[in-house]
Amino acid sequence: MSMAITSAAFSSNGLIPARYTCDDLGISPPLAWTALPSGTRSLVLIMDDPDAPDPAAPKGTWVHWVLYNIPPGVSRLTEGVAVKELPPGTLQGMNDWQRTGYGGPCPPIGTHRYFHKLYALDRVLPDMHEPAKAILEKAMQGHVLGHAELIGRYQRRH
Secondary structure: OOOEEEOOOOOOOEEOOHHHOOOOOOOOOOEEEEOOOOOOOEEEEEEEEEEEOOOOOOOEEEEEEEEEEEOOOOOEEOOOOOHHHOOOOOEEOOOOOOOOOOOOOOOOOOOEEEEEEEEEEOOOOOOOOOOOHHHHHHHHOOOEEEEEEEEEEEOOOO
């Protein structure tokens, strides 16, 4: 069985409910994962949008959420997980709003795809003091044992 990440709130390639976006509560969706590779010492979760700003002419990837050093004994994050509720040892990276924490989908135009990417690492990473995604990805190089992703889609009501 290979590593998988799922959400009780939306299916793979399904629509993300508004409650997890800037159009409503803007809280993080519930996420769960299974079948971590043997030897996993920590997990990384990155949520990003490769369709920014316009899916018809994307210019970059917008980072919504960065977590690292999630303990491998943890198998889920609850809906709307608060900083104080993150699993012990979990550290946060910087999103593209230049803050830590979850930033919900808020696409300016069209239907965007939101990738929830989970990585199993063979080590616990050092505290990088709220790194950007690129810095975290560089630190992960050579240490990824497995990877899973869940894609959700969202288009704002106008």
